[in-house]
Amino acid sequence: MSSPLIDCSTLAARLGRDNVRVFDVRHDLARPGAGFQAYREARIPGAIFLDVETDLSGARTSTNGRHPLPARAAFRQRMVEAGVGEDDLVVAYDAQGGAMAARLWWMMRWIGHAQAAVLDGGWPAWLAQGLPVDDAPLDEQRASSGAAASPLHLNEPLVGSVSADEVAANLERPEFLVLDARAHARYLGEVEPLDPVAGHIPGALNRPHTENLAQDGRFKPAQALREEFAALLGERAPHQVVHQCGSGITACHNLLAMEHAGLTGSRLYPGSWSEWCADPLRPVA
Structure with a gap:
């Protein structure tokens, strides 16, 4: 693609x-x-x-x-x-x-x-757009759409990820920027509806994933996204960016937006805030 x-x-x-x-x-x-x-x-x-x-x-x-x-x-x-x-x-x-x-x-x-x-x-x-919809009753969850024509191999990852230990080490010797995809109020620690601790990873910047979308609910044009991320990231290259959110779901939205904008190579912190704040010894901002 x-x-x-x-x-x-x-x-x-x-x-x-x-x-x-x-x-x-x-x-x-x-x-x-x-x-x-x-x-x-x-x-x-x-x-x-x-x-x-x-x-x-x-x-x-x-x-x-x-x-x-x-x-x-x-x-x-x-x-x-x-x-x-x-x-x-x-x-x-x-x-x-x-x-x-x-x-x-x-x-x-x-x-x-x-x-x-x-x-x-x-x-x-x-x-x-009035496109076809299947609303026929389902007796049970569909588990398969039929046998594949070719086997699905487990190949080398095409995306990168980092661990909590790597994020912790980055606090002492910064090598990448952590970008938090949660809503701004959650990033600031003003509210926390899902996790037991409010706040954010020290040094992280905030880019709510909803900012990737235009008013019609579709992604903004690639050039617009490229300009917005460039303004936020400054001189940092995409490979120096690690995305996180509450639990590693919406962080992928920011990562996808960067890929759509031609800013390839950023990584994901899958555990995100819910993993980070589970250890009381990890610092919170």
Whole structure:
């Protein structure tokens, strides 16, 4: 993919082809079951539901954050079960401007699969354009869209990540900038609806992921995003940027926005704030 985004009309024209797999990752962090309920009611034809809490996350402990990554091999196997092959284009959509879908896009690249994209505008844009909708009743969750034409390999990651220890070491000897994708009030510590501690990682700058979107819910043009990130990052190169949020979900939105803007090579701190603040010895700003 030359861009991490695909528009609704392009996807509609490709629906039903053997090499296109569409995934519904609608999710509400405050109401975990709401995404699947919305999927049951109506969906893009042929779309398979993936749950952010289970399919796109690993086992939680008391210290690894709210949405830790699963093992790469386990996630690859889940996508094999969903019918994804080596030559397939994986398209993710949600109803939150790509905030959830970007996680699947990043994870596909994390297992070395380059052909992945986020539906620009997601479910609201699909409906607004009057494109086909499948609202037939579902007896059970769709687990697969059929056997893949080619096996899905576990290749070298196409994206980078950092650990909590690396973020901690960076406080003493800064080598990268941490960019916080949460809302500004959460970054400031004025409110904290999800995690037990309010505040942010010392030295982190704030770029709420919602600023990547235009008023119509689609991503801003690449040039506009490039200018906005350049103003924030200054002389730092993309590889000197590490994205975080509350639990490693919406941080992927900022990472995708940078990729869309041609600023390639930034990395993700998957544990994010929920992992960072789980250790009382880690400093909080």
